[in-house]
Amino acid sequence: MLTRMGWYPVVALTALAFGFFFATQLRSQLIPPSNQVARNQALVSTVQRLERDNAGSRARIGQLRGEVADLEKVAAQRSDSSQRLAGEVADLRAHAGLTRVHGPGETVLIGNGKPNPSAPAGTAYLVDVQDVQDVVNLLYQGGAEAVSVNGRRISPGSRIQGSGGAVVIDQDPPLQAPFQVAAVGNRAQMEALLAEPASLGDLKRRQRDYNLQVSWQGAGDLSLPASDATLAVSYAHVP
Amino acid sequence: MSLDRRPRAPFVTVGLVVLVVTALTVIQVRSQAEVARSLSGQDNASLAFLIDDLHSSNDQLAQEEQTLAGQRDALRSGGASVVDAQLSAEAQRLRIIEGLEPVTGPGVTISVDAPLNEIDLQDAVNNLRNGGAEAIIVAGRRVVTGSVIRRLGDGLEIDGQPAEGPWTFSAVGDPAQLAAAADLMTRSLRADPRVRSAGYLLSPALTLTATLRLRPFVYALSQ
Numbered sequence: 043m044l045t046r047m048g049w050y051p052v053v054a055l056t057a058l059a060f061g062f063f064f065a066t067q068l069r070s071q072l073i074p075p076s077n078q079v080a081r082n083q084a085l086v087s088t089v090q091r092l093e094r095d096n097a098g099s100r101a102r103i104g105q106l107r108g109e110v111a112d113l114e115k116v117a118a119q120r121s122d123s124s125q126r127l128a129g130e131v132a133d134l135r136a137h138a139g140l141t142r143v144h145g146p147g148e149t150v151l152i153g154n155g156k157p158n159p160s161a162p163a164g165t166a167y168l169v170d171v172q173d174v175q176d177v178v179n180l181l182y183q184g185g186a187e188a189v190s191v192n193g194r195r196i197s198p199g200s201r202i203q204g205s206g207g208a209v210v211i212d213q214d215p216p217l218q219a220p221f222q223v224a225a226v227g228n229r230a231q232m233e234a235l236l237a238e239p240a241s242l243g244d245l246k247r248r249q250r251d252y253n254l255q256v257s258w259q260g261a262g263d264l265s266l267p268a269s270d271a272t273l274a275v276s277y278a279h280v281p
Numbered sequence: 282m283s284l285d286r287r288p289r290a291p292f293v294t295v296g297l298v299v300l301v302v303t304a305l306t307v308i309q310v311r312s313q314a315e316v317a318r319s320l321s322g323q324d325n326a327s328l329a330f331l332i333d334d335l336h337s338s339n340d341q342l343a344q345e346e347q348t349l350a351g352q353r354d355a356l357r358s359g360g361a362s363v364v365d366a367q368l369s370a371e372a373q374r375l376r377i378i379e380g381l382e383p384v385t386g387p388g389v390t391i392s393v394d395a396p397l398n399e400i401d402l403q404d405a406v407n408n409l410r411n412g413g414a415e416a417i418i419v420a421g422r423r424v425v426t427g428s429v430i431r432r433l434g435d436g437l438e439i440d441g442q443p444a445e446g447p448w449t450f451s452a453v454g455d456p457a458q459l460a461a462a463a464d465l466m467t468r469s470l471r472a473d474p475r476v477r478s479a480g481y482l483l484s485p486a487l488t489l490t491a492t493l494r495l496r497p498f499v500y501a502l503s504q
Contacts, residue, residue, distance in 0.1 A: 057296035078325070085328035092335035099342035106349035113356035117364040124361060127368035133495070134375035136503045143501040179403060183429045187501040198425035199378045203411045213338035216331070226501045265504070272345035275377050278384035278415040278453045281488055 093215045100213075100270035107140060107268070139197035139269040143188045145226040147264035148233060150177050153220035153255030154207070155248065167252035169219040171204035173245055177223045178202065180241055184232035186225035188266050192217045195269040212271035220255060229260045377416065380423040380493040384416045388453035388487035389463045395476040397448055399437055402430045405450050405466065412462025413455030416489050420444040423492045440493070453487055 111132070118128035135141050152174070155167040174191060181189055189196045194211045196202075201212055208216035225232060235241055236258050248254045323331075355367055376382040391405070406424055409417050417424050422439040424430070430439050437444050452459055463481035470479035 053296045057298075082325055082328070085325055085332065086323075088332050089328060089335065092332060092339060095339050096335060096342065099339060099346060102346055103342060103349060106346060106353060110349060110352050110356065113353060114364075114368065117356055117361075117368075120361050120364070124364055124368065127365060127372060131368055131372050131375065132503075134372060134379065136498065136501075137379055137495055138375050142504040143498075144504055145500040145502050147500075175403070175407060179429070182427045183431055186427075187496075187498050189427070196426060197378070198380065198427055199410075199415070200426040201411050202407070202426070210334070213342050215335065215338075228500060266501075272341045273374070273378050274341065274345065274348075275374050275415055277386040277388075277455060278377055278489075279386060280373060280377070280382050281385040 096213070096215055103272075104268065104270045107270075111135075111141075137198070138273060139188065139195045139200075140273070142266065142268045143226055144263055144265040145187070146229045146260070146262055147186075147224060147226040147266075148181065148184075148229055148236070148258055148260050149225075149264065150181070150223045150236065150258040151220060151255060152177060152223070152245065155252035155254035158252050161251050165206075166248055167254065168207050169221060169254065170207060171202060171209045174204075174209050174221050174223065175202050176242055176245065177221075180235060181223065181225040181227070181232055184225075184228065184235040186227040186232065188226045190224050190266045192222055193267060194271075195267055197269045197271065197273060199273055200269075200271070212269070214271065224264055224266060226264050226266055233258070233260060378425075379495065380416065380425045380428075381491055381495060383489060383491045384453055385486055385488040386415070386453040387456040387459075387483075387485050388414075388451060388489075389456075389459045389481050389483050390487065391450040391463050391466060391481040392447065392479070393450070393467075393470055393476060394447040394478045395470070395473065397437075397446060397475075399430050399432045402437065402439075402444075402448070405448075406430070408462055408466050409450060409452045409454075409459070412452075413458030414452035414462075415454040416452065418449075418451045418489045418492075420446075420448055421490075421492070423489065425493065428493075442492075451487060451489055453489055456483065456485075459483075 114128045114131065118125040132141075136143065152169050154169055157163075157167050178189055178191065178196060191202075191209070191211055194214055194217070196211070202209065204210050204216065207219055209218075209221065210216050239246070242256065245254065245256050249256045352367060352371070355363055359367070373382065377384055395401075397405075402419055406417055406419060406428075410426065419430070419439060422428075422442055422444060424439060428440050430437065430444075432438075433443075460483055463483075467479045467481050470476045
C-alpha cells in the first residue's frame with residue numbers, strides 16, 4: 043500500500059518516461075532524419091576530399107611548371123633561336139602571372155560588416171564577389187602589374203565568380219571574407235586612387251552604413267605567388 | 282485504501298514539471314548534437330553544387346598536369362627542333378591568353394544599343410569570361426582580366442583608348458557556354474529601361490583582332 047508521498051516518485055518516473063517519448067517523437071519530425079544527416083556528412087567528406095585533391099593538383103602544377111622552366115633554361119643554351127624563344131616565353135609567363143613576383147605594393151583588406159537595424163534588410167553587410175572584382179579593377183586602374191586575392195594570383199585569363207559570400211577564382215575552392223587583395227605596382231598612384239571619394243563608392247557607403255571593413259596598407263616589398271591555375275586555350279587559335 | 286481527491290493536484294504538477302523539463306533537455310541536447318554534425322551548416326543542395334564545381338575544376342587541373350608533364354618529357358628527351366617547336370607553341374598560347382595575337386574560333390557577338398557605363402562594360406566582360414570566353418573584344422578593343430575600363434569625362438575608355446556605343450561585345454570560346462551566357466545577358470539587358478535593343482549572334486568562326494601590347498613591368502620583379 044502506497045502512502046501519499048510514495049506516489050510522487052511513481053508519477054515522476056512515469057512523466058520522465060513520457061517526456062523522453064514525446065521529445066523523441068517531436069525531434070524526429072523537427073530535425074532532418076538521420077539518413078539525411080548521414081547524407082550531409084557524406085557530402086561534406088566528399089567536398090573535403092575534392093579540396094585535398096585540388097590542393098594536391100595545384101601543388102604538382104607549380105612543381106611541373108618549375109621543372110619545365112628549368113629544362114627550358116638548359117635547352118636555351120643549345121642555340122640562339124632556342125635562347126631567344128626561351129627569353130620570350132619567360133617574359134610572357136611573367137605577364138601571365140605564372141612566375142612569383144615582388145616589389146612595392148598595396149594590400150586592400152575588405153571584410154564583412156554587421157546588419158544595421160535602421161537600414162533595409164538584406165546582405166549588404168556582407169562582402170561579395172562584386173566587391174572583390176571592384177577592388178581588383180581599381181588596383182589595375184591604379185597601375186598594378188600583378189594582383190592576388192587571398193594568395194591566389196590573378197592572370198589575364200582569370201575568372202572571378204561566386205555567389206553569396208563565396209568567391210571562386212579560376213579552379214580554386216571558394217574563398218570567404220575577409221579578402222586581402224594585394225597588388226605590386228606604383229604605390230603612390232594606387233593609394234591616391236583608393237583614397238578618392240568616388241572610388242569604391244558602394245563599398246565605402248556600406249562601410250559607413252554597415253561597418254564593413256575597408257582599409258589599405260602600402261609595403262616597400264610585397265611578394266605575390268605564381269598562379270597555379272590552368273591557362274588552357276581550347277577553342278581560340280591563331281588564324 | 283483509495284486515494285482521495287486532494288493529493289491529485291501536487292501529483293499532476295510534479296508530473297507535468299518533470300515531463301516538460303525532460304522533453305526540453307532532450308530536445309536541447311539533440312539539437313546541439315545535430316548542429317555540430319552538420320559542420321558548416323551548408324545544405325545538401327549547396328554541397329552538391331560545390332562538389333560538381335570541384336569535380337570540374339579538378340578535371341581541368343588534371344588536364345593541365347598532363348600537358349605540363351608532356352612538355353617536361355619532351356624537353357628531357359627532345360632535340361633542338363623539338364625544344365624550339367615546344368617553346369614556339371607555348372609562346373603562341375601565352376600570347377593568345379594575353380590578348381597579343383588575333384584569334385579565330387567559335388564565338389558570339391552581342392550588340393547593345395544603350396548608354397552603358399563603365400560598370401556595365403565590366404559586368405559584360407566578367408559574364409563573358411565566366412561564360413567560357415577565351416578571348417574578348419569590347420567596342421573594337423581586345424580586353425583581358427586586368428584591362429582598365431573607366432569613365433573619363435563624359436565618355437568611357439578601355440585601356441586608355443576612347444570607346445563608345447552602340448556597343449558590341451565579341452567572344453571566342455566554348456560555344457555552348459557562350460550561347461547560354463549571351464542569352465542570359467541579353468534577357469537581362471532587355472529588362473533594363475535604358476536599353477533600346479539587345480541581341481546576339483552565334484558564329485562558328487569568329488575572328489578577333491589583337492589590340493593589346495605587352496606592357497613592360499616597372500615595379501614587379503620576377504623571383
